[in-house]
Amino acid sequence: MKIEFYLRFKTRYGQALFVSGNLLSLGANETENAFPLRYLNDEFWYGSIDVDPTEIHTFHYHYVFQDENGERSKEGEKHRSVDLKKITSNLVLIDSWNDEGFFENAFYTAPFQTVFLKEGKKEKPKKEEDFTHLFKVKAPLLQAAEAVCLLGNVPELGAWNKENFLLLTKKGEWWTIGVNLSNENLPASYKYGVVDAETNAFLRFEGGDDRFVFNDDVANKKTIVHDAFIRLPNTSWKGTGIAIPVFSLRSANSFGIGEFADIKPLADWAKETGLKLIQLLPINDTSATFTWKDSYPYAAISAFALHPVYINLQKVAGKKKAQSLKGISGKQKALNELAEIDYEAVMSAKMVVLYELYEASEMSFLDERTYEEFFEENKHWLVPYAAFCFYRDKYKTSDFSKWKTGSVYNEAEVAKLTSHKSKSFKQIAFFYFVQYHLHLQLKEAVDYAHKKGLAIKGDIPIGIYRYGADAWTSPSLYNMNVQAGAPPDDFAVKGQNWGFPTYNWQEMEENNFDWWKKRFHQMGHYFDAFRIDHILGFFRIWSVPMNAVEGILGRFIPALPVTAHEFGERSIWFDYNRYCKPYVTDAVLSQTFGDKAALVKESFLQPNEAGRYDLREEFNTQRKVDFYFSLQEANGDNHQLKQGLFDLISNVLLFEEGSGGQRFHFRISMEDTPSFQYLDEDVKHKLKDLYVDYFYRRQDQFWKEEAMKKLPALKDATNMLICGEDLGMVPHSVPDVMKQLGILSLEVQRMPKNPQTEFFHPKDAPYLSVVTPSTHDMSTVRGWWEEDREKTQKFFNNILGEQGTAPQFCEPWINRAVVLQHLYSPAMWSIFQLQDILGMDEKLRRENPHEERINLPANPTHYWNYRMHLPLEQLCKEESFNEEVKTYIRNSGRGN
Structure with a gap:
């Protein structure tokens, strides 16, 4: 059998196209071994292969683009396939390139395919053997009663x-029809249209020019024409969502914290108001210390395990054991x-009851078929997680380096520990029990939301917790000797240090991103x-040395050095000590410490040969300084001294890469340091020019290449709709990469790009984006309004x-105006914090807006304890307000 490929694609000199598929001649799905096409004319690239039809029954393929630099990228089409069993002749494939960035591809992701979009009326297909030409096209946004039709200039069409x-x-995903066209009918022009499938009435043609199928000898050939997408206005679908952490939900039945069960009344309210999506923060287990510090949802001890704090005890108990919960009803109410x-109180109470319910179950859940299915599906992470929790509880710490046994993960030892015959199995199985019930409760809530027409959006943290099961089981996948963070911005002027290890992307790529695919x-x-x-x-990730406390001492990795x-x-005369070591002079000390300068010199510094000062060995890193002051009395003077010493240590211009004095990286915000301010003007100018080149010119293509090693592979591993939080110091290549891959951007009103x-x-x-007036890392609209009077005034006059x-x-009315601006945006999604929706109503809004903030990024020990101030049951009954919200959504064209 001969297979011919014709791909519609306009290229520039130096670009090339390939076809990849599950045939050996197409590289067996290995992109680097894809079959090369050749330039045919301005419209087509062409190639042909000979295939033994017995080699494989179903043939899958896609196209690959190679740019002038030799970089390859796959198209967005995932579902081109041909049943070769039904093809007894040669095969001609006429295809249109489906770019990953085409917004129509978003409509074939999970929320649209499983929740929002219904299939058109199905008709019994004609036998495929009857055609010479099979026409195929996608039409994602048809109404339920609409169908696709075909018309052309020849009688057969x-x-x-x-x-x-x-x-x-x-x-x-395809609308198809087989047509018999003879040589006399070709070339033929045609177009797709839309009809009412119930009345058979023709409604409209697609836009654009006529399509053509060219003249060819149809004898002993089958031609399949993949026409990508019907040309209709496909930016008309717009949805609205609500963003709230699970822990912030409040219902009459919850236990002092939001639970997975509370997603159901939230879905009821969302349905009532015309919302389409519920966005949550991470819901993974963060139980490292069992203190309030575990409230931080981005420090999970497992990237897979769900958090026990979200469990509903009544559902675990069921009717048989409901009586056993009566003793905690007072605690629950309080x-x-x-x-x-x-x-801490919630977690403590729930864990006690969970142990009691587990004991009462006598481990009968192990014999349930649904549990067996759950275990088999999840044992790759569940077993190590349970072992980790066992050791954590045994040694009273999640820092596995301090465990007396098991500090280094050993698969054989874990298998022995978790065996049914192990003396520890009863303790181990408790964690299976909890995770099983969490899975059931979350799945029930999600299924309920789906039935209400709502999609659920999750959150993937950029890092993993340093003292968690992931780091314990696979430390080689992470750079454990550094800390992830973020460079300084208006919200955290000293930068952010999240404390997470960074990803070892080289190792992950060598493992074919297996950890990500499982996640x-x-x-x-x-x-x-x-x-x-x-x-x-x-x-690139902001990487902070382990001896640093503040994120300002980090740098981007990877990065091309100076x-x-x-x-x-x-x-520029290169003075290593002047540029790479803290610049400490009497003037700097006076500027930093005022009347405490003499005390600082005497207690923490020593003079050097250059007539300046060095920090003493015991105080020459921020970690050492932090440890010293942790032993001192906590008062204003000591806090001032500690911060001043932090500032001295960060008063450098360059960080050396490795040793040898040849490769360096600029300290962020270099021009704000006293070290820079005390340089002469000529050196300042030259250094600043090199600094700008380092941060804003030389890295961009390099960082783009780094992203394209990772993101396409990760995107290909899931059909979930992907949205990126692209805020902060954004490289120029980021919007292009996200657009190329069809990843939705985040647009925040007070953080313009x-x-x-x-x-x-x-x-x-842009259409492929999420617009929002605030995120969980910011104050709400009402809170922000009171933070900076000058900005508020500009916003009032220029934006409103x-x-x-x-x-x-x-x-x-101001809060309402902001919400309406976002509802009328052309973006696919407008998503609001619940606080910003309630802010439109004088009666329902919280009295003090500053109590509504969820996170303070500048504070690494922030307590994440925000809760709704009114229960969901009450919110569902606010008919007037709910109708108002629903009307706004419907009138803005987001009702769908």
């Missing part, structure tokens, strides 16, 4: 008569009446979409278009 259209049949979460697979049980926390980390030779090229503007306007958002003096407080 209806001769453009709208009463003689050919009705296509929906088969999977905790549930609190304005904020008492994390996505497990997330796919519960989520239809997810947010990639800090997607910039896939381009060399000592470059300083000479720019006529254009440095020339102070605010972003939602009307300027109002004249005069801005009100002192964010009145409901």
Whole structure:
């Protein structure tokens, strides 16, 4: 059998195209071994192969693009396949390139395929053996009663008569129809159209020019024409979502903290108001210390395990053991009446009851078929996680380096520990029991939301916890000798140090990203979409040395360094000690410490040969300083001294890479340091020029290549809709890569990506984006309104278009105006924190907006304990408010 490929694609000189598939001649799905096509004309690239039809029954293939630099990328089409058993002749494939960035591809991801979009009316397909040409096209946004038709200029295609259209049949993602065309009918022009499948009335043609099928000898050939997408206005679908952490939910039945069961009344309210999506923060187990510090949802001890704090005890007990919970009803009520979460009290109470219910179960759950299925599906992470928790509880710490046994993961030892015959099995199985019930409860809540027409969006943290099961089981996948963080910004002027190890991407790539694929697979049980926390980390990560406390001492990794030779090229005398060591003089000390300068010199410094000062060995890193002051009295003077010493240590211009004095990286915000300020003007100018080159010129292509090693493979591993949190110091290549891959961007009104503007306007958002007035890392609209009077005034006049003096407080009508701006945005999604929705109503909004903030990024020990101030049951009954929200959503075109 001969297979011919014709691909419609316009290229430039130096570019090339390939076809990859599950045939050996196409490289057996290995992109680097794909079959090369050749340029045919301005419209087509062409190639042909000979195939033994007995080699494989179903033939899958896709195309690969290679740019002028030799970089290859796959198209977005995942479902081109041919049943070779039904093909007895030669095969011609006429295809259109499906770019991953085409927004229509979003409609074939999980939320649209499983929740939002219904299939058109199915007709019994004609036998495929009857055609010479099989036409295939995708039409993602048809209404339920609509179908695709075909019309063309020859009698076999209806001769453009709208009463003689050919009705296509929906088969999977494709609308298809087989047509017999003789040589005399070719070339033929045609178009797709839309019909009412119930009345058979022709409704409209697709847009654009006529399509053509060219002249060819049809004898002994089958031709399949993949026409990609029908040309209809496919940016019309827009949805609205609500963002709230599970822990912040409040219902009459919860236990002082939101639970998975509370997603159901939230779904009821969301359905009532016309919302389409519920966005959650990470829900993984963070139980490292069993203190309030575990409230931080981005420090999970497992990237797979769910958090026990979200379990509903009544559901675990069931009717048979409901009586056993009566003794805790008072505790439940007291905790549930609190304005904020008492994390430690909730966790302690729940774990005690869970142990009791586990004991009462007599481990009968092990024999349940659904448990057996759960265990088999999840044992790759569940067994090591249970072993980790066993050791954590045994040694009273999750820091596995301090365990007397098991500190180094050994698969054989873990298998022995977790064996049914082990003396420890009863303790181990408790964690199976809890995770099993969490899975059942979350799945029940998700299924309920789906039935209400709602999708669920999760959150993938950029890092893993240093003292968690993932690091314990596979330390080679992470760089354990550094800390991940973020560079300084307006919200954290000293940068952020998250404390996570960074990913060892080289090792992960060598493992074919197996850990990520398993993670996505497990997330796919519960989520239809997810947010990639800090997607910039896939381009480069802010890496902080272990001896640093503040993120400001970090640098981007990977990054192309500046060399000592470059300083000479720019006529800069390279003084290693001056640029790479803390610059400490009497003037700097006076500037930093005021009247405490003498005390600092005497206690923490020593003079050097250059007439300046060095920090003493015992105080020459931020970690050493932090440890010293942790032993001192906590007061204002000591805090000032500690921060001043932190600032001295970070008062450098360059970090050396390795040793040898040849490769260096600039300290971020170099021009703000006293070290820089005390240079002469000529050196300042030359250094700043090199600094700008380092951060804003030389890295961009390099970082793009790094991202393209990771993101395409990860995106290919899941059908969830992917949204990226692309905020902060964004490299120029990030928008292009996200657009190329069809990853939705995040657009925040008060964090414009254009440095020339102070605010972003939602009307300027791209279609493939999420617009929001605030995120969990920010104050709410009402809280922000009171933070900076000057900014508020500019926003009031320039963005809201109002004249005069801005009100002192964010009145409901102002909050409403902000929400409406986002609803009328062209973005696919507008997603709001619940606080910002409630802020529109004088009666329902919280009295003090500053109590509504979820996180303070500048504070690494922030207590994440925000709760809704009113129960979901009450919110569901607020008919007037709910109707108002529903009307706004419907009128903005987001009702769908």
